[in-house]
Amino acid sequence: MTGLSVTERTECTKILRQMTQSDLMSLSDTVTNKMIVVASSKEAMETVLSFTKSAEELLKRKKVYRDLIFKYLAKEGIAMPATSEKHALIKRTLELWSSKKLKESQGQPSDSRARQHTVFVDPGFDPQILGQQFCQWFYGLLNSHNPALGQEHQDWGPQHFWPDAKLRLHARTSEEQMEEFAGADLVSLRLLALTREELLIFSPNLETNGLRALASPHGLVLVAVAGTIHRDKSCLGIFEQIFGLIKSPVDNNWKIKFINLKIRGQDSLKDKEMSAPTLNYNSSDLQLLCS
Template sequence: MTGLTGKERTECAKILTKMSKVDLLSLCDTVTNKMIVVESDKEAMDTILSFSMSAEELLKRRKVYRDQIFKYLAEEGIAMPPTSEKHILIKRTLELWSSKQEPKGQPGNYRAGPHSRTVSTDVKTDPGFDPLILGREFCQWFFGLLNSQNPTLGQESQDWGPQHFWPDAKLRLLARVCGEQLEEFAGAEVVSRRLLALTREERLLLNPNLEAHGLRALSSPHGLVMVAVAGTIHRDTSCLGIFEKIFGLIKSPLDNNWKIKLINLKIRGQDAISDKDVSAPALTYNSSDLQLLCN
């Protein structure tokens, strides 16, 4: 028996933790041919890792689902197209584990464009500060920056990356397209790569509605500014649906620039919306919702 390397055991364990106890016990029976009886999740995981001939063999098991591998890669900073088949995800995972260096830039490699800029900090958080002005300015900057990563536009990509996020930034992505799917990510690197995948890999364009019914913003006494915006999502000439996005922004005392603390992104596909929603997407979040998030 060849078995798993120490690194493979550690990384495979991360994927196994995403499995239900029922599936873990079933997988344990399969790997050991029902020769070992276990009672707990930990016993099942240890046994599976000990009796697996190779990492590839383990990942190919029927009980190790495609979505679990996809989510693992995302958490490791590797953004893959959501439509990737399981064998493609396995191949990328094994490449990641065999690499001696951190997987920078696959596929989220980004390069600075000549026109990149930071969000203007001319607006100060003083009694005259208007969070809506900041919100509109921020959205113009953010969506221009993110959309520039889409290769179908033929533009030079601007300076996208984790430097625009706080180290403990969080992303919550809820998609209602042929069902409902929730993804959650934490950490500047992982969050920036997942958002990058929307435009670079999935080739989406996010068009914000910066009119009054599509944009809201408010600030807390502690310096957190919440910005909510609605808009449409496109691929090439097709409108795929609408989105609502909430940003939590905090100004950095080091460089006086606003950085992203949190993002809640809600996507609805064409089958869940009306023509009126697409022509003028409006926010369903109100000021009370944003106030709750501020607190």
């Protein structure tokens, strides 16, 4: 799986630390297609590093200004002409990082901090299977709290979320609404209200055209799923939902880091979309987030 090497991650961090908070936030939005909400420079930096496909891709981003790269090289003891264009600075930076990676591969770590980073995803791990199992569990759990179904309530609550979990809810029905929630308690309660108070029933499409999952090298698994939404015997519309999952080292359970939920009412849909909702996010879109 592609992604930043240990050396590239360490060196990119040096450049990102020079950026303003607003530029970091903007860069994070670009790298993740605005699917991950970050609340601080630290979160933005970590998100950018985790979801960047390659060092060259990051250096070419508009928010990574020429002056940032120029200053970075100067601090590394590499003098470049003051008139150097950005592409020349990028080329020299990548050459520098290649030499550092070579030293590292020969047992000469270029930076002591590099040893702190590890790859957490097992090479034999299949995120698609996890995605199917997770969706069966999640929607069964959430739907059980709909009074109309008359089911025994399952164990829903903030314990299934990371403390800093985030929810972005975008609904396009008779009017368009965008809601955002932060914190395990608020996220948990807002999702519960969808079934308990608004009486919605979520029916996910767990076939290959409705479910995709990918894993980043750093332990985050993205699960994207499409499906239909019902109330009693009526089909109200369709949904697309992306989950960010990270395994807890304490209890070895997968917990929810973030959720992006898009709901479209029947009025805004064509008949074929209602009968067989499929994902608008393709594998390339998710790879952009997970690489």
